[in-house]
Amino acid sequence: MRHVGADLVEKNIVDSQIRVVVVGQGYVGLPLAQGMARAGLSVTGLDLNQDTVSLLNAGSSHIDDLSDSDVREMLDLGYQASDDVSVVSSADVVVICVPTPLGEAGEPDLRAVEGAARSVAKHLSPGCLIILESTTYPGTTDELLLPIFQAEGHRIDEDFYLAFSPERIDPGNATYGLTNTPKVVGGVTPASTEKSVTFYSRFVERVVQTRGSREAETAKLLENTYRHINIALVNEMAKFCKELDIDIWDVINAAATKPFGFQAFYPGPGVGGHCIPIDPNYLSYEVQRKLGHPFRFVQLAQEINNSMPQYIVSRAQDLLNEHKLPLNGSRVLLLGVTYKANISDQRESPATDIADRLAARGCVVSYHDPYVDEWSTESLSLTTVADPVTAAADNDLVILLQAHRGYDLARITSSAKVLFDTRGVTSGADAVRL
Structure with missing residues (x-):
């Protein structure tokens, strides 16, 4: 027998009445909320960080891929941010997009996912579709999340539906975004898969259905x-x-x-x-x-891959030795400290390890990055130099770590005593590339 809530959520997923809560308003959740709002859905962004919520409701973005005008457009379309978990009680669909870092021993840290699921379970509306987008290990959706909802007395395929759909956000990618990147979906039951496919089809051009949630988790x-x-x-x-x-x-x-x-x-x-x-x-x-x-x-x-920062420092030492300079006491300029070109995101950037290793060997380290005004590592706290061309001439070695589009590499290379290019973007007889 079909639950009355199931009929309601199915109707809402198809028509324009659908109400969605996106849990987590970071690099994954906020662009997802934008895509839904543009598709005409009623979207609330749930985030426990009150500063993030205040910024968003004031029309300010805190991530690279969305500008302030993008957030203001979302607000005009009816989007709102909230730190009140009770907003879940009026949702037809809840999408969980919270961080899943590694613990100190390298094990998955799913505390944010588990905490979000428990909060959602306590405020669940009848027939609600819950989708996990946070990256995790195979089996999380049916082994961890499903029992949490069932423990609150909710029945799968009657009181709620549950699926996994991996995020595929590529920060800074101007070609592929949310709508034209195929969306992989797998439910813990066939009915959950079906409802998830119907939901994502509202704002994604192509939805790819897997056999179940484990296949979707493993695909990511x-x-x-x-x-x-x-x-x-x-x-x-x-x-x-x-x-x-x-x-x-x-x-x-x-x-x-x-x-x-x-x-x-x-x-x-x-x-x-x-x-x-x-x-x-x-x-x-x-x-x-x-x-x-x-x-x-x-x-x-x-x-x-973890050995590369040490290899870069070793190559830097060899280059300085060729110019009769020791690593200890040499002035080294790092160009680009983000993990990817043309964005400000510094998460897990190898530049941090390289800078600390250079400093530990006695180098005087400086940096330039048009996207990062201030930068801290374990051993350094620095402010970006004003002009990379001038700074290149003032240092014994320049290491290009990220080839941001704003760099005039011809002028920088000409100004530098030695430039070590780790991205293979320079050319000519004087180019020293990885």
């Missing part, structure tokens, strides 16, 4: 593990190509001309952001926990 981890391992491959190749006097960038460009069977990945000073350094560990954790053996590809990739 496969995507980022694939990138993690292939980045490690080219990072390792970059090291031995340097020893063999082979230009790794030329090698990759040549290989990329093959129209099938190859996708170009590029070396760099290390991996950063919330996804690549973290997500593969969720998969590795679950393999070890459930099957009792390690995911060796992930472990090796982690080892290689």
Whole structure:
């Protein structure tokens, strides 16, 4: 027998009456709320950070991908932010987009997910569809979340529906956003999958249905593990190509001309952001926990990618030695300290490790980044230099860590005594590339 709430939420998901609460208004939740608001849905952004809520309701954005005018547009469309969990009681759909970091021992930290689920369970409206978008290990949705809702007396497929849909936000990507990036969805039951597909189809061009929530959870981890391992491959190749006097960038460009069977990945000073350094560990954790053996590809990739900051410092020492300068006491300018070009996000940026290692070896470290006015590491607290061209001339070594589009690399290279390019964007006889 169908529950009356199920009929109501199904009707609302199809028509314009749908009311959505997005739990977490960060890099994932806020763009998601924007897409829903633009599609005509009634959206409330739930966040426990009162400062974030105040900023949003005042029309100010705190993330790169949305401007203040974007937030003001959302408010005009009826969006509102709240720190009151009781807003869930009037929602037809609740989407959970809270952080899932790693704990001190490298294990998944799902306290935010569990806390959000318990709060939602206490205020659930009849027939509500709950979707988890936070990245996690396979089995979280049906092993952790489902029992939380059932413990409150809610019956799956009658009182509520539950699914997982991995976020695929790529900060700074001007080509692919929420609406034109296919949305993967898997429910803990077929009915939950069906309702989730109907929901996302309101504002996403293509929805991809998986067999269940575990397949959807694992798909996300496969995507980022694939990138993690292939980045490690080219990072390792970059090291031995340097020893063999082979230009790794030329090698990759040549290989990329093959129209099938190859996708170009590029070396760099290390991996950063919330996804690549973290997500593969969720998969590795679950393999070890459930099957009792390690995911060796992930472990090796982690080892290689984590070694890159030390490798950069070693190369910096060699370059200074070639100019009869010691690492200790040399002035080193870092260009670009974010984890990705053309955004201000510094999460897990390898620049932090590189700066601390240089400082520990006695270097006088400075930095420039047009997106980061002030920057702190474990050992440093710095303010960006005013002009990268002038600063390049004042330092013994310049290390390009992130090739922001605003950099005039020709002028910077000409001004610098030595420029070490870790992104392969410079050229010419004087270019010193990774």
